[in-house]
Amino acid sequence: MIEHIRMNNVQRFTGYGTLYDENRPTAPQEVVKLVTTYLRRKPQTVVDVGCGTGLSTFLWLNEAERVIGVEPSDDMRAVALAKWEAIGKPDKLQFVKGFSHQLALPSASADIVTCSQSFHWMEPQSTLREFARVLRPGGVFAAYDCDWPPAFDWKIEEQYLRLAALGDARMAELAPDEQQARKWNKNEHLQRIRESGLFRYSREIVFHHWEMCDAARYANIAFSLGGLQTALKLGADELHAEVAAFRELVAQAFADEERPVLFCYRMRLGIV
Template sequence: MAKDIRINNVERFAGFSMLYDENRPTPPNEVIRILTRYLSDKPQKLVDVGCGTGLSSFIWLGHADEIIGIEPNDDMRQVAIANWQAQQKPTTLRFENGLSHQLPFESATADIITCSQSFHWMDPQLTLKEFARVLQPGGVFAAYDCDWPPTFNKDVEESYRQLIALADARVNQLSSEEKQAYKWNKEQHLQQIRQSGLFSFSKEIVFHHWELCDANRYSNIALSQGGLQTALKLGADELLSLVTKFSNQVEEAFDGKPQEVLFSYRMRLGIK
């Protein structure tokens, strides 16, 4: 993939790292249970690629001997580092700048590589080749993503989808194709793993996690979507009134108290 698309994908996440970090769901314990089961041991070295603000890296504290979060976006990585410093810099964890197809590790040194909400922003075949190089024999790769919107009720979810669809349409109108980020199809992740020929076993796993969520956080999850943030950066100010309308709808639906919301995850897994 051309260099400018990789840059566009990295820059897409600039400017809203705190919003992202404070509202996106922390991956549930099921991620650890599934991957350690397939590895059949506690990982000595876990690499979390496209780790963003570190939500998907911190969950491994106490479950892996060494954890490295790789994140090319400076804003996201700085929040991860700040959170790491606030936890008194646990020595088993660190964050580094890097790209998925050029990892700063020797061959056959990682037990698990994860991509949480990030693999669709990476050139899949170049990335899988690099992951297979870095993984030890029997090592596990997992790309896992949330379904959006989180499950709550019909009216709120339809408004969420409409807001994001309108934002995506405005991005297409306000910027040329060569300046836009490129997203690979998540539905083809498993096919990409299998087509690479680099993994002896692969499958898709679906799991769910209930969380208490207040109205403000639910609204901010929508606001943290990259398409909406990109549209606002490009000057689609008319979306602000729609964001306010959506937030008011969510506030009314939540009836002034936290509600249980279901986050659904899809994991595509490959074992070297």
């Protein structure tokens, strides 16, 4: 049953890797500062699991001796590999196909394991056991996520949430039970880390990052939501009109200008 869920979760991210990469936020430098502060040494090996298109992986390129991005989706990983090739294929960075519960790494071989916007797609018990196995003593596991939508304007945010709910509802209606993806509650990440008994210390850290954004990008962040994309792939064509209406509302709010928006992050970390 769990294996079936894993494959459905991977399938959810098929077909929009470029859209995702061009619009979702790049992991901020605060991630490196926070995690290395708790590690208390320069990391030799960083493993970014569920790395998608590498938005959270390239952050570590100049911060560690070896960086490994692990991603089961061929579509998402292909975008990451294209970016890796574009910067000259650095040997210290690699992207591999894999799942969080079966990392092709020796025990006690990693200093840091990160999950950016991805831990909620992983079966937590087997995943945490595997992360604890590959981390060296004193190593850090950090799962961090954005609060959606980006903070900008309450009317825009209200419609963003409405569009997301419509996409999720239509996806649930159109997808057969055997094709349904599953998310684990992000608000329970810290509790699961603690209850696993695998980490000597755990906590939650909240931080934020301002980015400049134009109307097209803000609208595309909503358009890249997995539920909406899945519903459209399943034939919910009426959602195109909802997306177009949202784009128009966002365009009016941005008035052809770039504006600062706030991405709010929550990091749950554990120390082995």
